[in-house]
Amino acid sequence: MKKITIAAILGIASLSLTSNAFAQVKPEDQIKYRKAAYSFASWNMGKIKANLEGTYDAAQVKAAANAIAAVAHSGLGALYGPGTEKAIGEQKTTVKPELFQKTAEVAKLAGDFAAASDELVIAADSGSAAAVKTAHGKAGATCKACHDEFRVR
Amino acid sequence: MKKITIAAILGIASLSLTSNAFAQVKPEDQIKYRKAAYSFASWNMGKIKANLEGTYDAAQVKAAANAIAAVAHSGLGALYGPGTEKAIGEQKTTVKPELFQKTAEVAKLAGDFAAASDELVIAADSGSAAAVKTAHGKAGATCKACHDEFRVR
Numbered sequence: 001m002k003k004i005t006i007a008a009i010l011g012i013a014s015l016s017l018t019s020n021a022f023a024q025v026k027p028e029d030q031i032k033y034r035k036a037a038y039s040f041a042s043w044n045m046g047k048i049k050a051n052l053e054g055t056y057d058a059a060q061v062k063a064a065a066n067a068i069a070a071v072a073h074s075g076l077g078a079l080y081g082p083g084t085e086k087a088i089g090e091q092k093t094t095v096k097p098e099l100f101q102k103t104a105e106v107a108k109l110a111g112d113f114a115a116a117s118d119e120l121v122i123a124a125d126s127g128s129a130a131a132v133k134t135a136h137g138k139a140g141a142t143c144k145a146c147h148d149e150f151r152v153r
Numbered sequence: 154m155k156k157i158t159i160a161a162i163l164g165i166a167s168l169s170l171t172s173n174a175f176a177q178v179k180p181e182d183q184i185k186y187r188k189a190a191y192s193f194a195s196w197n198m199g200k201i202k203a204n205l206e207g208t209y210d211a212a213q214v215k216a217a218a219n220a221i222a223a224v225a226h227s228g229l230g231a232l233y234g235p236g237t238e239k240a241i242g243e244q245k246t247t248v249k250p251e252l253f254q255k256t257a258e259v260a261k262l263a264g265d266f267a268a269a270s271d272e273l274v275i276a277a278d279s280g281s282a283a284a285v286k287t288a289h290g291k292a293g294a295t296c297k298a299c300h301d302e303f304r305v306r
Binding site (some may be wrong): 024025029032033035036037039040042043044047050060063064066067069070071073074075078079 | 169177178182186188189190192193195196197199200203213216219220222223224226227232261278
């Protein structure tokens with residue numbers, strides 16, 4: 001039986017992975033980079049929220065939406081390789097070990113995040129704050145869905 | 154005399170900043186997010202390098218180039234606010250204090266990074282590995298230029 005890794009599943013959900021790119025990144029750096037990716041996305045989600053609650057700057061919202069979509073389509077699956085289920089030295093992780101087992105569910109969640117980020121880009125490009133508000137809410141829900149299931153609280 | 158902050162300068166070089174988005178982020182989170190942004194960009198630079206040295210996956214290179222450009226255009230200047238010149242608690246920083254003084258030079262470097270990232274996207278979209286190699290080298294040089302000048306070694 002062919003073993004399907006979580007990296008492959010997440011890769012399929014967003015981007016194909018070349019084995020070279022996968023092999024290049026040490027496990028501790030995989031944890032570092034995946035945390036960086038989500039943190040960068042989080043900052044951009046927060047910027048959009050601030051724009052919706054304050055002065056709406058269409059250019060800033062477009063850039064932030066592009067940033068979130070870039071994260072969602074960056075092939076994050078490559079950062080969940082073997083050995084990254086728990087902390088490595090100073091690189092802590094809040095991932096639950098179940099993420100590495102429940103591949104179908106993770107693929108669904110990753111796909112939902114990617115699709116929601118694409119909708120957010122379309123909404124941002126439209127210049128409609130109302131459309132962005134809806135899309136931002138949907139994108140945030142896809143973040144939360146994965147956190148609720150696979151992040152240690 | 155009107156005081157121009159580094160955040161404003163970097164904002165001009167990449168994106169306009171709304172004061173609300175600037176005010177929302179605590180100084181320690183500014184440090185966290187800027188480190189995350191550069192780390193995410195670095196991972197994507199590495200992916201392109203791996204593609205150039207191994208099997209070239211055009212879709213992965215395009216996604217990585219988009220990710221780097223998304224970082225460059227994300228308005229990083231907002232993450233260099235007052236109080237972020239040095240570590241805050243556990244949030245270390247390798248920025249040199251001079252970055253907060255040499256605003257014109259920083260604006261030039263930030264502009265160079267943004268322009269190089271745009272060229273990298275164009276090269277990636279062309280599907281030409283040779284064009285990507287050249288653009289990747291140029292983009293890397295803009296990273297290094299800032300590190301050499303403003304990062305503690």
